[in-house]
Amino acid sequence: MSCAHTVSLGAYLLGALDPAERSAFERHLDGCVTCPREMVRLAPLPGLLSQVRPEDLEPTARPPVPPPAVRRPTRPRLPLLAGAATLLVVLAAAVVLGLRFAGADEPVTWRATDTATGVSARADLVGRSWGTELWVSTDNVPKGSRCKLVVHDRDGRTEVGGWWGADRDAGARIPGSTSFDVDRIDRLDVVVDSTVVVTVRR
Numbered sequence: 001m002s003c004a005h006t007v008s009l010g011a012y013l014l015g016a017l018d019p020a021e022r023s024a025f026e027r028h029l030d031g032c033v034t035c036p037r038e039m040v041r042l043a044p045l046p047g048l049l050s051q052v053r054p055e056d057l058e059p060t061a062r063p064p065v066p067p068p069a070v071r072r073p074t075r076p077r078l079p080l081l082a083g084a085a086t087l088l089v090v091l092a093a094a095v096v097l098g099l100r101f102a103g104a105d106e107p108v109t110w111r112a113t114d115t116a117t118g119v120s121a122r123a124d125l126v127g128r129s130w131g132t133e134l135w136v137s138t139d140n141v142p143k144g145s146r147c148k149l150v151v152h153d154r155d156g157r158t159e160v161g162g163w164w165g166a167d168r169d170a171g172a173r174i175p176g177s178t179s180f181d182v183d184r185i186d187r188l189d190v191v192v193d194s195t196v197v198v199t200v201r202r
Helices: 004-013 019-031 034-041 045-049 080-101
Strands: 108-113 120-128 131-139 146-153 158-165 174-178 185-192 195-201
Touching: 004 019, 004 034, 004 158, 019 034, 019 158, 108 195, 120 185, 120 195, 131 146, 131 158, 131 185, 146 174
Parallel strands: none
Antiparallel strands: 108 120, 120 131, 131 174, 146 158, 146 185, 158 174, 185 195
């Protein structure tokens, strides 16, 4: 079974949808069987993309120049968005294939409640060959909020591990990922409107 909306999954996981598009896609997720399953498979995508360097995308060799006597019609350049979409598809395929063969460690569970905000969170961290798979559930986050998971490692580096809307059922497990190894993660911050509402530590 397939769904035409699965093409939006990459943009959703990377936080590239505008608020109206994100809300519409999240409403679609509530009634779709295919998209939530695919979202779980693509959850490591933000963490993997954070490891791609600009020089990795540069061509290793220049394309051959046709002889002057040969006149070939030139093709128009693809829009930048089409190129980005192609890269996203290639990386997503790599993620799916990697998930099939990558072993997983036993999950580690962290819990915390912020006494000031009243927000509580649980995070299940699973070590993978490419980094760490994250599953986050929260409670008492105001409805309508847009949440961001920020991952901090012990060396002071940060990555965005996922995005989601708080309109989902309380306790729903949200998939995320980071390139940091699980034993190097210092803490996870759940952020709403630039404010940390709860911090989860080991």
